[in-house]
Amino acid sequence: MTQTNLKTLLSDPELLNPRAYIGGDWADASGGGTFEVKNPARGDVIATVADLGRDDVARGIDAAYEAQKSWAKRTAEDRGAVLMKWHDLMVEHADDLATILTAEQGKPKAEAKGEIMYGAGFIKWFAEEARRVYGEIIPGHAPDKRIHVIRQPVGVAAAITPWNFPNAMITRKAGPALAAGCAFVVRPPSLTPLSALALGVLADRAGMPKGILSILPSTDSSGIGKEFCENEKVRKLTFTGSTEVGRILLRQSADQVMKTSMELGGNAPFLVFDDADLDKAVEGAIACKFRNAGQTCVCANRIYVQSGVYDEFARKLKDRVAQMSVGDALEGDVDLGPLIDQDAVEKVEAHIADATAKGADIIYGGSRHEKGGTFFQPTVLTGATQDMAFATEETFGPLAPLFRFETEDEGIQLANDTIFGLASYFYAKDYSRITRVSEALEYGIVGVNTGLISTPVAPFGGVKQSGLGREGSSHGIDEYLEMKYICLNV
Numbered sequence: 001m002t003q004t005n006l007k008t009l010l011s012d013p014e015l016l017n018p019r020a021y022i023g024g025d026w027a028d029a030s031g032g033g034t035f036e037v038k039n040p041a042r043g044d045v046i047a048t049v050a051d052l053g054r055d056d057v058a059r060g061i062d063a064a065y066e067a068q069k070s071w072a073k074r075t076a077e078d079r080g081a082v083l084m085k086w087h088d089l090m091v092e093h094a095d096d097l098a099t100i101l102t103a104e105q106g107k108p109k110a111e112a113k114g115e116i117m118y119g120a121g122f123i124k125w126f127a128e129e130a131r132r133v134y135g136e137i138i139p140g141h142a143p144d145k146r147i148h149v150i151r152q153p154v155g156v157a158a159a160i161t162p163w164n165f166p167n168a169m170i171t172r173k174a175g176p177a178l179a180a181g182c183a184f185v186v187r188p189p190s191l192t193p194l195s196a197l198a199l200g201v202l203a204d205r206a207g208m209p210k211g212i213l214s215i216l217p218s219t220d221s222s223g224i225g226k227e228f229c230e231n232e233k234v235r236k237l238t239f240t241g242s243t244e245v246g247r248i249l250l251r252q253s254a255d256q257v258m259k260t261s262m263e264l265g266g267n268a269p270f271l272v273f274d275d276a277d278l279d280k281a282v283e284g285a286i287a288c289k290f291r292n293a294g295q296t297c298v299c300a301n302r303i304y305v306q307s308g309v310y311d312e313f314a315r316k317l318k319d320r321v322a323q324m325s326v327g328d329a330l331e332g333d334v335d336l337g338p339l340i341d342q343d344a345v346e347k348v349e350a351h352i353a354d355a356t357a358k359g360a361d362i363i364y365g366g367s368r369h370e371k372g373g374t375f376f377q378p379t380v381l382t383g384a385t386q387d388m389a390f391a392t393e394e395t396f397g398p399l400a401p402l403f404r405f406e407t408e409d410e411g412i413q414l415a416n417d418t419i420f421g422l423a424s425y426f427y428a429k430d431y432s433r434i435t436r437v438s439e440a441l442e443y444g445i446v447g448v449n450t451g452l453i454s455t456p457v458a459p460f461g462g463v464k465q466s467g468l469g470r471e472g473s474s475h476g477i478d479e480y481l482e483m484k485y486i487c488l489n490v
C-alpha cells in the first residue's frame, strides 16, 4: 500500500491540523479520544484526529452563545470584512486545500480545486450579502401606529455536513450564518474532517473572533446530533446529508421547535428529448452523472431517452464513457477517483445486480475496477425500467441507467415518479417544450441543456423529501435570520 505523507504534499503544512477548534482554541478531546482518517484511494491512514464527546461540543456551543451577541453588534460591513479575509486566504491556499480534500475524499484534483473555489465563493457572496439584510417600514393600521420590520440573527447555528463535499458544504452554511451575525458550530463528517479543520486554521488567521466559529470532529454522530438538537443555546440546525438522517434530526429538533434547513437526498432524472443536441446531451450526462464518481445528491440517477434517439444516444454515451480514466488523484489527472468506502461499492453492485436480474443490459463497465480497493468502472446500462432499485433509490456511484420513453407527457410522468425533488435536467431545443417541461418537473432545481447547476448565486434546495429551505443566492441568508415586527404607538 502506498503511504500518503500528506504534510510533505503541502506548501503550508500547518493547514493539516488534527486538533478540534473549540471556541477559537485548538484542543484535544477532553477524554483523549482520537479517530483515524484514511485516504480512500490507498486505504492508508493520513491523520489521527481529536474525537470529541458531547461535553466538548457543549463547550463550543457555550463559547458561541457568549460571543454571538457582540458579533451581531458589529456592523455588517465589519463582519463582511472578516469573511472576505477568510475568503482571500482560502483562495491563496486553494492548492493545499484541494490536496487535503483529495487525500481524504478521493475526488480528482481538478474537481477538488473546483470545490475549493466554489466553497470560497459562498464566503465571498455572503460577505457581500451581509449589508443587504434590509428591513421594512409599513404604513400604520391606525393614525397613531407605525410599523417597523427588522431582521435579526437567529443566534447560535449548528451544522452537520456530509463527506462528499467536505469544504463547500461547510462554507455554504458558515457564510450566511456568520454574515447574518450568528455564531456557527459544525460537526464535520468523520470520514472527511481535515478540510473543515483546515478552514478553521484559515479562519483563525482571518481574525475570526474567538467563540464565533467551532469545528467539532467526532465519531459520535448521533450523540453530537442530539446535543445540537437538545442544547437550548442552539436556535438553528442546518443539515446536508441523507433524507433518512434528515428525518431523524427533524424529529429530534421538534422538541425545541428549532429553525431548520435540510439539504437531503435526491434521485435526479436526466431527460433527452428527440429534438436534443445529442453531443451536448452526452457531455451534459458525463458532467452530471460522473462528477465526484457519481457521489453527489444532484447527480443524474435516472437517464430517460426518447425512443427516436435512444440507440444513438446510448452508443455515443458508451463511446464517451470508455474514454474516462480511473485512478488515484494524488498520482495524476484522472476522471474518476475511488468511491468513499466499501459500502458505497456494494450499493453500486447491488443496483447493477438488481437491474440485470430484471432485464437490463450492461453496455459498458459493470464491475469493480482492476485497481481494486473502492475503485469502480464507470458503468452504462440499457433497458432500465421503473421496477429497478435505482428508479427509487439513489445509487451515489458511477452508474448510468438508460430508460426509454415515448412521449413528452410520459417522460415528465416518469421523471416525477419519486419521493425526491432536488435536481432535474433535460435536453431539448424547442422553446415551447422547454417552457412546458421546466414548469412540469417537480424539483427545486431544473438544468436545461446543462448538467452542471452548482453556483453560490442561485437558490439551491429541494422539494418533497429532498429538503427544506434554500442555500446560496440572496435567499440563503434568510435561513439564519428572524423577522421582528415592531408596532410603535406615536
Ligand SMILES: NC(=O)C1=CN([C@@H]2O[C@H](COP(=O)(O)OP(=O)(O)OC[C@H]3O[C@@H](n4cnc5c(N)ncnc54)[C@H](OP(=O)(O)O)[C@@H]3O)[C@@H](O)[C@H]2O)C=CC1
Residues within 6 Å of the ligand: 160, 161, 162, 163, 164, 187, 188, 189, 190, 191, 219, 220, 221, 222, 223, 224, 225, 226, 240, 241, 242, 243, 245, 246, 248, 249, 263, 264, 265, 266, 296, 297, 394, 396, 422, 466, 467
Ligand atoms: N441535498 C444535498 O445537498 C446533499 C445530500 N446528500 C445525501 O447524503 C447521502 C450521502 O451522504 P452521507 O454523508 O452518507 O449521508 P449521511 O446522512 O449518512 O451523513 C451525513 C452526515 O450526518 C451524520 N449523521 C449520520 N447519522 C446521524 C445521526 N443519527 N444524527 C446526526 N448526524 C448523523 C454523518 O456522520 P458520520 O460522519 O459519522 O457518518 C454525516 O456527518 C446521500 O443520500 C446524498 O444524497 C449528500 C450531500 C449533499
Ligand SMILES: O=C(O)[C@H](O)CS(=O)(=O)O
Residues within 6 Å of the ligand: 162, 164, 165, 169, 263, 295, 296, 297, 298, 454
Ligand atoms: O453543491 C452541489 O453541487 C451539491 O450540493 C453537491 S451535494 O453535496 O449536494 O451532493
